[in-house]
Amino acid sequence: MEAYLRSCRDVLKGCSKNSPGLHVVLGNEACDMDSMVSALTFAYFLSKSLDCEKMPVPVLNIPRAEFPLRSDSSFLLRESGLSQDCLLFRDEVDLHGLHKNKQLMLTLVDHNILPSADSELEDAVVEVIDHHLLLRPTSPSCPVTVEPVGSCATLVTERIAQKAPEVLDQQVAQLLYSAIIRDCVNMAPEAGQVTPKDSQYAVYLENRFPKLPQRGALFQSLQNAKFDVSGLTTEQMLLKDMKAVSGGDLKLAVSVIYMSLEAFLQRRGLQQDLCEFCHNHKYNLVVCMTISFNDNKEPFRQLAVYSSSTVYREEMSRALEKAKNNILDLKPMSSPYPDVKAFIHCNTLASRKTVMPIITDFLKEREKKAYQSGNIEDLELDDDSNQDQSESQQCPEDAGIEDDTQFPPTPMNSLVEGCPLDNGLPKISPEVLVEKVSKIASMEDTSPEDQ
Ligand SMILES: [Mn+2]
Known part of the structure; x- marks a missing residue:
């Protein structure tokens, strides 16, 4: 696998305007162990099992500088004999640039919807494998595998086991197995994460790779690495x-x-x-x-x-x-x-x-x-500022009151009815604000969601 990962870096280096481009397998922005493992192993699987024009490469969805904070992931990488030098991070691949040149295909693992900053990349998404709540509209051009299992790595294991079991070797199995054991909290039902499918594929990996570390000891070592926050700010x-x-x-x-x-x-x-x-x-x-x-x-x-x-x-x-x-x-x-x-x-x-x-x-x-109220309540009443002048800890930038100097966005209904703020912001006095806030409070009291 290390040779494959290194070749990904080379492909990226040699990626010019005329090359076919990349098929990026992208995990979520938390870039936890599940996301890392799912991206690495699924990209590796794609590289073996597809006659692909665009080279599949895993991209970890954080800047490289943040990787040391994922102490359990870096521990697992070391344990699996992989160097973090051979990984590709989000700040090393220009996804938006590739997309503009029509050189990008995207598979999402461990999330099913792109954050708003990446929404432009949406039409590059060709497949989704995830275990979070499905937030994505279905589309015939993008197959979606979303199941509420404990770990996305379970779904990746299932796919590889069904489509190309020969891709699994000791190293790939150790990555997948570790992510499953960790996310399913050592397969303990009382932790509420494990599902029958997670157990099924954990056992499948144990049977095929008897040299995998013993469950309990593996979980404990991952846990220790994860909780090792000593020295962090x-x-x-x-x-x-x-x-x-x-x-x-x-x-x-x-x-x-x-x-x-x-x-x-x-x-x-x-x-x-x-x-x-x-x-x-x-x-x-x-x-x-x-x-x-x-x-x-x-x-x-x-x-x-x-x-x-x-x-x-x-x-x-x-x-x-x-x-x-x-x-x-x-x-x-x-x-x-x-x-x-x-x-x-x-x-x-x-x-x-x-x-x-x-x-x-x-x-x-x-x-x-x-929107409904023409944004008036967005003008936030910062009651802290009247109270405690000695609060030197307060960041002035975070106090909401200076929002008053900005124009709120045009409410939707202005498209048909004219905008209540067409003549600029109403003069806000403290009395008006207090009245407005108490009105909102009383509206909320009778909201059906509260009953
Ligand atoms: Mn996950």
């Missing part, structure tokens, strides 16, 4: 396993943090770190999902919502607390910081895969409301 911890989502005026980061929330909150200057993180990466909100293990090795989840804006923080917290069927079962816990709301996640089965749809629904709902 808060920013690196937030970036380590992060997904970004945005909608309307909100851009937020959802980070999984591998320690207890108490330990995380005890880091010195944490609120300041979060504030700087938001400023540097242009987020208004951070949701930190911590995972730690109790003495019985059972997972324990907690969650924190940070924003320097009280409105954003409260809205997001409320959306998570009120998520349908109380699926997260959040119980508030105390937080040493005014800008951080902390919760215990009583449903320990709910991972980020459960939390993300709640957040995207929340963003969609906010956008819908903003």
